Amino acid sequence: MVAVNRVFAAQLAGLPVFGPDGESIGKARDIVIGLRIDRQPPRVLGMVVELATRQRIFVPMLRVNSIEPNAVTLATGSVNLRRFHQRANEVLVVGQLLDARVALDSGSPAVLVDAAMEPTRTRDWRVVKVAVRERTGRLARRGPLQVLRWEEISGVSVSELAGQPQGAQQLLAVFETMRAADVATTMHDLPVKRRYEVADAMDDERLADVIEELPEEDQKDLLAYLDDERAADILEAMDPDDAADLLAELSEFDKDRLLGLMEPEESEPVKRLLEYNFDTAGGLMTPEPVVLAPDATVAEALARVRNPDLTPALASMVFVCRAPTATPTGRYLGCVHIQRLLREPPFDLVAGVLDTDLARLSPTASLGEVTRYFAAYNLVCAPVVDDADHLLGAVTVDDVLDHLLPNNWRETGLSHA
Template sequence: MAGVSKIFVAQLLGLPVFGPDGESIGRIRDLVAGLRVDGAPPRVLGIVVELATRRRIFVPMLRVAAIEPNAITLATGSVNLRHFHQRPNEVLVVGQLLDARVQVVASDARAVVVDTAMEPTRTRDWVLNRVAIRERTGGWGRRGPIQVLTWSEIRAPGITELTGQPQDAHQLIAVFDTMRAADVATALQDLPLKRRYEVADALDDERLADVIEELPEDDQKELLAHLDEERAADVLEAMDPDDAADLLAELSEMDKNRLLELMEPEESEPVKRLLEYSYDTAGGLMTPEPIVLTPDAPIAEALARVRNPDLTPALASMVFVCRPPTATPTGRYLGCVHIQRLLREPPFDLVAGAVDKELASLRPTDSLVAVTRYFATYNLVCAPVVDDEDHLLGAITVDDVLDHLLPDNWRDRDTADETFAAIETTGEARRRA
């Protein structure tokens, strides 16, 4: 999709949707967008695909690898086959936005939306930034010429009715959409419980997953318990596997097993592997989704992988080189390549020539103390976790180490300041001694 600058939605209807290996998935029937009240263009959340069985499912835009004139191709990964259900903050672009009555800001002329175009942003999001409208003159019956305007050039008074969402919650979502997930999590803690639930219901799965990861443990469990089982499983799938495992480990065995059953197998398997380790070991701290390449991959491919904006800076700092398979647990682990080395090498050289074979690896049973000492010794922000048979199991990032080193209540602003003050006092006393 890198070369696409603008796509009109009407051109997508009925296009076949294929998986990464060319297998037929279904046909596109609609797009789902999140409307906003702050004047910004709606963000395209995903597509509605109709399977051969007539079931309609939702596919997030991040799973769309390519949009061609005659087909849509999905990226690698499983497809959630649960029946699509529209949520309060969502609007069907074809089913609800097209034919909606709007006004042209410049002239106050009344018009009808006949099509809308989506455009990519620098953050890999797609937004509905262009609207094709037909003005109505002499009442709504007469048809005028079609013109294409930006979203900011029209006014849609019925925006709240289209989403079916209360105005107050919608205003909050519009504000939260511009904030970092950690800041949204902080703001949520100041809201009454009822409003907190309204916001959770309105956020899409990926955004809610990001926010839950930043909440204190008790708030995480509270929000997850509020969601119905199927949506809770969807949110867990959207979370980083290590964060999902940490959250599931705090639930009862019955609730944990039920949610794991509802998750797609491809999403639940890495979480189950992490649950086998204690939370304070390397195995419990690691993520099973680091960047893994085979030794015959070019440097250019490695650089393309670390540029993925969905990766944290720590996880993007290192590429791991292994024999196939590259999914964890991988084939034989050969070593790692630091991002600084990647930037210094010719792009068409192979990663095999840049591998650091001397860096020691962590074992999944290593304690939190051993992991902390490892990071301090080698001045790293990311480290490999390898089993006794030299299979790469995952990677630990320094932020996960800090999460477990800090007091349990460090995210809770009501008590964290007192805790940190006590830590500082203890540290000062040790220095004086």
């Protein structure tokens, strides 16, 4: 592979990073630059690299051996594995510079779409080119794309970036290829002002997915920032168990206010979950597992678990109940594992392949009991059934792990858990 001499930030974000011996290190997420007082090109200080544990570290540019079209390779030498913390004079190119409002030498306002860095003879890298679009009235983002020298724009300084309103369309374009958990890590590292701008620009479904992956304090902060109507919409778009966990951390006044703004069919399952302690099966469960009537076919069951919105854990098992099939259901009859479904004729009924012997979890079962249940049965999903044989929901192993890990695991990374 041939190293390139000019690298655009938006193309670098997401590239795999390898060590000198070809070992996988993580992914490049951003470029850290130090802005100058004059209009000379800023020096590239290093890269933000996300490890497999989701922790982000700083890699100085002197440790970068080559940047190729499809990978970044590090040179031999040690790298500090402490979590990256942005300093006051540093700017994140992807996180903060994209979408910035700048002025061209002609005096025309423009939006910065991308920035390119190039190596110098001294092995330093500098941001020498920028891609911009002129802002002309209501057609601000539809002007022709221009690639200019850094010196041909103004209005980019730490104070100006902190003070000016800024869009987020270019940053959201970078986010499109990232999982919600990775976007959450990026947002956690952004300055508060920029985090709010990104939240404003995201659609409700995407923002709900991202909020579910944020640390608890960031979740509460974003929910408090949003106006009440949008906060209620976000809670409706979240998984009910995640929404219940978040609401449980709020004051009674705020919790009741937001529940009152939610649509009744969306708030009811959340209210049911809030009746249980957070560290019980009832508090851990999701009220939306895959539930079928006994006359459903194996083909119907397989079609249901193919739903891309289901997590792998929830898709691993279907539950069979008498009507109604919405939780709390009619009488719980049993479950069918996906491996069993794959071995059966598609037009057979699920009632004929039920596992009726699998133990059930009570909604009041403690976190310790739930953990031992998963360890004993080697499962990733388990039914939660009340004393009257109604299926209330299902607990998945990822929810159990979320409660077993330290409260700050999303911030520190699994390597420090």
